[in-house]
Amino acid sequence: MAPKAGKAKPKAKGDKKKKEEKVLPTVLDVTVEAPDYTHLTLKGISTDRILDVRKLLAVHVDTCHITSFSLSHEVRGPQLKDTVEIASLKPCHLSIVEEEYTEELAVAHVRRLLDVVACTTAFGVKKPEQKPAPATDAAAEANKPGSPGSVVAGGGGGGGGGEEPMYPPPKLGEFYDFFSFSHLSPPIQYIRRSTRPFVDDKREEDFFQIDVRVCNGKPVTIVASRAGFYPSGKRALINHSLVGLLQQTNRGFEAAYKALMKAFVEHNKFGNLPYGFRSNTWVVPPVVADSPSVFPPLPTEDETWGGNGGGLGRDGKHDHRPWVKEFAILAAMPCKTAEERQVRDRKAFLLHSLFVDVGVLKAIAAIQNLIPDDKSSHEKANGTASSVPHTQQIGDMKITVTKDKADASSKSDVKLDGSQAPGVSFDELAKRNLLKGITADESATVHDTATLGVVVVKHCGYTAVVQVPLDAQLTTVVPAQQDIHIEDQPEGGSNALNVNSLRMLLQKSCVQSPGAVQRLQSSDPEENMATTNFVRKIITDSMQNLEGEAPRETRPIRWELGACWVQHLQNQTSEKADGKKSDETKDVPTVKGLGKQFGQLKEIKKKSDDKSGKSASTKDSTSPNTNDAHSDNTASTKEDKEAILQKALTEAAFQRLKESETGLHAKSPDELIEMAYKYYDDTALPKLVADFGSLELSPVDGRTLTDFMHTRGLQMRSLGQVVELSDKLPHIQSLCIHEMVVRAFKHIVRAVIAAVDDINDMAQSVASCLNILLGPFPEENNDGKCGEDHNLRQKWLEVFLMKRFGLAWKDEYSLDLRKYAILRGLCHKVGLELVTKDYDMDTPHAFRKSDIISIVPIYKHVACSSADGRTLLESSKTFLDKGKLEDAVNYGTKALAKLVAVCGPYHRMTAGAYSLLAVVLYHTGDFNQATIYQQKALDINERELGLDHPDTMKSYGDLAVFYYRLQHTELALKYVNRALYLLHLTCGPSHPNTAATYINVAMMEEGLGNVHVALRYLHEALKCNQRLLGVDHIQTAASYHAIAIALSLMEAYSLSVQHEKTTLRILQSKLGSEDLRTQDAAAWLEYFESKALEQQEAARNGTPKPDASIASRGHLRCIRSSRLYQSR
Known part of the structure; x- marks a missing residue:
């Protein structure tokens, strides 16, 4: 929905006119x-x-x-x-x-050179790996159909009969290969700070000396000065850049550096150079495995050369900032117009980002101070020994650290929306959140200072809550004209805090000698057995506690639910006003992939349609106006209810609710709660599943699934209901089950971490825990303990999923589990960094102590950006879906400008706007501009979000399509294969996004003349879409059309006609004859029929065959955008 234009103030100097034009x-x-x-x-x-x-x-x-x-x-x-x-x-x-350089700039220059050449050493896995003998068959194991390395879901993925899989099973050990240039000779072997005395007298403009060893060369000492760099004692050879100097003085470096630059161009001549990366992914760069106790940093984060883990607040300058006052000033700033909100939102974004950075840093420091003091033993590790909170006050910041319970059945009491008021009951919290939601506007986040000023950090078995206490007096007396003075973020908002840089290393016992490394890799069997029994006891005890747990009576409510509910009611009102006539003639579109319970939503719609104009539409009690006509709802009771709400809300909030024309202002809080629950069950959940079925939303992992549910106000405890509603969407069921399993296992890993008394035992305990949770089935291994562990984790899953999600565990769920996806989800949620290698989870000891590199903090806070920007983004998406490209470009451009103004051009939150605008521009045919925006998005996503983040994954896939449209097919194939590798690693081959990517791979293979290879991918995509979405889904039509195109290139026109007829039939039934995609299909069918006739004529008359090349001129609109439409 397009946002309403705000009332603009009269502008001087024709500013308003300029903006409109x-x-x-x-x-x-x-x-x-x-x-x-x-x-x-x-x-x-x-x-x-x-x-x-x-x-x-x-x-x-x-x-x-x-x-x-x-x-x-x-x-x-x-x-x-x-x-x-x-x-x-x-x-x-x-x-x-x-x-000229300063000393700091000279250090940064050295860091840049180290960064540019790091890809030759940091990301390549050494071939002669030092592994025990049994691991030599790892490659053979990975190719087995049922091996965990294959990450296939239920073995239903690729090809038929005895064919090889459509796509080779991804190996985790190859994760960094895309960025590795280890086949090249490294231009530089090392650069170190020199301790040698200056040959000449050190001048004022000389900063420091470095010892540089280039490839096949002797070490040379170089002086860094204000004017540039020169060899020690040879000032006449000074050069402004280190690369220029080394090229000038060493032919070996010159040749190696040129070879590297040539390889960069071959990798991608448009940019996206493989440097500037940070260690922000759950699998660490391969270089770390050589020195796990040191964790060699990538150059961007190397403090030796001026790097760091990003963010602000490390210098301590902001420790005593007046947070209370400044958050109060934010809440009081003018915000009636879009211009005022943009100024306010920029201040809020900068202040909140700084607060989060400082809060996380201080919380980690407080936790690390407590870790050595934790003397409790395994036997006493039940949370009681250190249950007394540790409190610390730093200026306005209050930091409370508590030891986590070593009980996987315990629920977290710390939530962002309730951490400010620990004494508040669940009923009161639900009521407060609902009232916030139904009265929310563009300033809801900034005005909720109680939530804005909270950061929750979990690390090493501790939970720290950082909060800025509310000052009731200050919030009422702060004058709105006061301002907040805060510095802009450097480099356009890039290099935000990488929380992985605050890791706790777990391999501290590893010393330099090779013998110690060997001992570390081959764990002591007695130690292994002790920690395994320790983990089993925690699971057993936690299961007993969970089985005896009483069900919670009150259902929690997220504030977003209230906001979505109000929007739903307003949409209903506008639809009734606008669409009475159209409703009479228009068929209700059926969306395949919905379970039997989705009938509820259809029934609601039918009832309201059948009884429109009558007051009998009271069946839908999510609509508050239905009871207004009843005689028992007298004016006095209505006024009483309004008075109750007026007391609970501010005057402005109550007025907004009244002006929303939903009638909610006339309901009591208890009535609102009851109606919200009904809306949740009868409308919100089925609508979510409907959007999954139509691919309006297409989650690829637990993170995207969680985001989609939370933004609609849906609780993750409803995953069981989503599974039941999605009985015609197997990929959604699979994602939900995987997320529930990850969450069930997360509690066990956290309990184990909390129970470990000595940090030196942490790696072994976590490895043993992962071996139990991700171990083989009894039939895969003869070890008797494997059967016990399997039964234990199976029982835990059965109890946990029933208690937390209301889902009865079925045996077939176990067969479909993708262990790498679960491992990835666990590492994200618990905060683990692992060695990058192929883990053979068909064995009982897939994980060793040496594989668990570190624990990283997990932190939560509210997102503070621009509500106006997000609204514009949603409007752009809506117009794109409707095919109104001009409006989509217009709103996408405005959204990007808004987010750039608020968050900065290179902040992680802006990357999504670049990506969406790129997709919109792609659909207009502006492939060049689309490519530029998508490259920006990818560069940000890789460095700020992580190398396997869903947004990064999507950028690879979309950018590949753009390159293909620009006729750089080989480059496109390189990027689409990276996207496909990550998709197989996360959601597996049985997913619509994977199928859509198969279509894109096929287009590219087709462009390279590999039509037979393309056909294999297309048939795999067709089978996948039929299985997951149904035989008459739009994406299935896309597969039929793509196959028709490929067949036409093989001059099999009669087969093309058959496939295109199926395409047309599906599109006519789903979209109608007027839709552009349907018209495209009709035109293609006519073309294929004409070619088939020509071919028949040629066969009869012996004339030359018709030209087939015309068929490659273009694809159906729904094909061309098959990957891109799944951008949500």
């Missing part, structure tokens, strides 16, 4: 003159600024090594500021001007 962004060529007088042409966007040009130069092979420079323009002059818009530069021609 704003031109949409276009691709812009930026010419940059390098210091060596060569000219580079960069592809930018007309809305880019100088900061964006600097980022483009950083990912260009000719300039990625340059760091200390400014940009000048012949008209605007030298040292252009980062905020200057490049569209204002006429001509768009810039020059790089080398600037």
Whole structure:
């Protein structure tokens, strides 16, 4: 829905007119003159600024090594500021001007060179691995159909009969291969700070010396100075860049560096250089496995060379910031217009981001201070020994640290929406959240200071709550004209806090000698047995506690549920006003993939349609106006109820609720709770499943599933209901079951971590826990203990899923579990970093002590960005789905501008806006601009979110399609295969996104002339869509059409006709004859029929065959966008 335009104030100097006439962004060529007088042409966007040009130069092979420079323009002059818009530069021609270094900039320059060459050493797995003998058959095991390395769901994935799988089972050990250039000779072996004395007298402009060893070369000492770098004692050879100096003085380095740059261009000539990465993924870079006790940092985070884990607040400057006052000022800032909210939201974003960074850092420090003092033994580790909270006050921040219980049945008492008031009952909390939701506006997050000022951190068996206490007096007396002075985030918001950098290393006992490494890898059998028994006891005790647990009477409510409920009621009202006539003639669209219980939603709609115009529509009690006509609802009782709500709400909130025209203002809180529950069960849950079935939403893992449910106000405890409603959507059922299993196992791992008394025992205990939870089935292993462990975890799953999710466990669920997906989910939720290798989970001891590298903090806080920006994004998505591309581009552009203004151009929250606008522009045919935006999104996602984050995964897939449309097919195939590898690792081959990606792979193989390979992928996609979505789903039609195209390239036109007829039939039934996609299919069918006739004529007359190449000119709209429509 498009947002309503706010009441704009009169603007001086024609500002308003300018905004209305704003031109949409276009691709812009930026010419940059390098210091060596060569000219580079960069592809930018007309809305880019100088900061964006600097980022483009950083990912260009000719300039990625340059760091200390400014940009000048012949008209605007030298040292252009980062905020200057490049569209204002006429001509768009810039020059790089080398600037002098400070010591800090010189250190950053060294770090950049180390970063650029790191891909030659950091990401490659050494071939002669030091592993015990039994592991030599790991490769053979990974190729077995049922091996855990295959990550196939239920063995139903690829190909038929004795064929090889459609896609080779992904190996976790190959995770970093996409970024590895280890086949090349490293240009640099090492760079170290030199301890040698200066050969010449050290001058004032000299900063420090470094010892550099290049490939096949002797160490050379280089001096870093204000003007650049020079070999010790040879000042005359000074060069502004370290790369320039080494190229000038060492031919071996020059050759190796050129080879690396050439490889970068071959990898992707448009950018996306493999450097700047951070250790932010659950599997660590392979270089870490060589020195796990040290955890060699990637250059970006190497503190030796000025790097860090990102974020702000490490310097302690903000420890005593007046948080209470500033959060109160935020809540009082003007916010009536979109312009006012943008100013306020920028302040809120900066302040809240700083608060979260400082809060997390201080919480981790407080926890780490407690870890050595925890003397409790395994026998006493039930949470009682250290149940007394540790409290610390730092300025306005109050930090409360408690020891977690070593009981997997215990529920977390700490929630973001209730942590400020621990004495509040569940009933009161549900009521408070619902009232917040039904009265929410664009300022709901900022005005809820109690929740905004809370961060919850879990780490190493402790939970820390950081909060800024409310000051009731201050919130009422703070004058709105006060302002908050806060610095902007550097580099456009990039390099946000990487919480993995605050890891607790678990391999501290590993010393340097090879013997110690060998001992570490082959765990002591007695120690292994002791920790295994320890874990079994925790599971057994927790299960007894869980079985005796009384059910919670009150259902919790998320505030988002109230907001979605109000929107649903308003949509109902507008539909009744607008669509009475159209409802009479329009058939209700049937969406395949809905379970039998979805009938509830259809019945609600039917009842309201049948009884429209009559007051008898009281059956749908989620609509509050239905009881207004009853005689017992007198004016006095209505006024009483309004008075109760007025007391519970602020005047502005109550007025908003009244003006929403939903009638909710006339209900008592108890009535509202009851109606909200009914809306939840009868409408919200079935609507979620309907959107899953239509692929409006397409989750690929537990994280995306959780996000989709939480944004609609749905609780994860409803996963059992979602499974029942999704009985025609096996991929959704599989995702839900996997998420429930992950959550069940998460509690066990957390309990084990909390129970360990000595941090040196942590790695072994976690490894034993993972071996029990992810161990083999009894029939896969003859070990008697395997059967006991299997029965134990099976019993735990049965009890936990019934108690927490109301789902009865079935034996067939075990057969469909993808162990790598569960392992990945566990590592995300618990905070584990593992060695990157193939784990053979068909054996009872797949995980060793040496595999568990570290524990990283898990933290939660509310998201604070721009509600207006998110609304614009949703509007853009809606217009895209409706095919209104001009409106989609317009709203997508506005959304991006809003999020850039609030969050910064390179913050992780902005990446989603780049990605959506790229998809929208792709559908308009502007592939160049779409590619530029998607490359930006991918660069941000890889560095800020993680290398296997769902958004990163999606960027790979979408970017591949864009490259294909630009006719860079081999490059496209490289990126789509990366997307496919990650999809197989997370959601497996039986998923609509995987099937859609198969179609895209087929298009690319087809473009390379491999039609037979393409057909295999297309048939696999068709089988997958038929199995998951139904034989008459739009995505199934997409598969039929893609096969028809491929067959036409093989000149099998009669078969093309058959497949296209099926496509047309499905689209006519689903979309109607007027839809553009249906019309496309009709045109294609006519084309294939004409070609079939030509072919028959040619066969009869002996004339040359018709030209088949025309068939590759384009695909059906629903094919072309098959991967892209699943962007939610």
